[in-house]
Amino acid sequence: QVQLVESGGGLVQPGGSLRLSCTASGFTLDYYGIGWFRQAPGKEREGISCISSSASSTEYVDSVKGRFTISRDNAKNTVYLQMNSLQPEDTGVYYCARSVYGGNYCGRVPNEYYTWGQGTQVTVSS
DSSP states (O other), rough: OEEEEEEEEEEEEETTTTTEEEESSOOOOSOOOOEEEEEOTOOEEEEEEEETTTTSSSSEGGGGGTTTEEEEEEGGGEEEEEEOOOOOOGGGGEEEEESHHHHHOOOOOGGEEEEEEEEEEEEEEO
């Protein structure tokens, strides 16, 4: 069964850190770009970050630049999102997804992605 499974979410205080994991099963992650998306309550799903299949390209939305880092370990079939200096506005459900593109490109547009995970909740609150 082809699927992506996110983990690592939780409740954290402002200024804290979390590392999200996105693990693939049923296919090899090596050939695909992977994106992380966030959906806050009452808002549309937003592309937060992406990494190309070659790992040569990464992208971040402005609001997380300098705080979040995306990486991949193809041997573990897993992509990570390290989130530091978390703020209440980072609260939401975080999803990973498989891009239709491989190679050196990745983008943060949801319609470039298929095979979505079920999401993991991140809550930043004191």
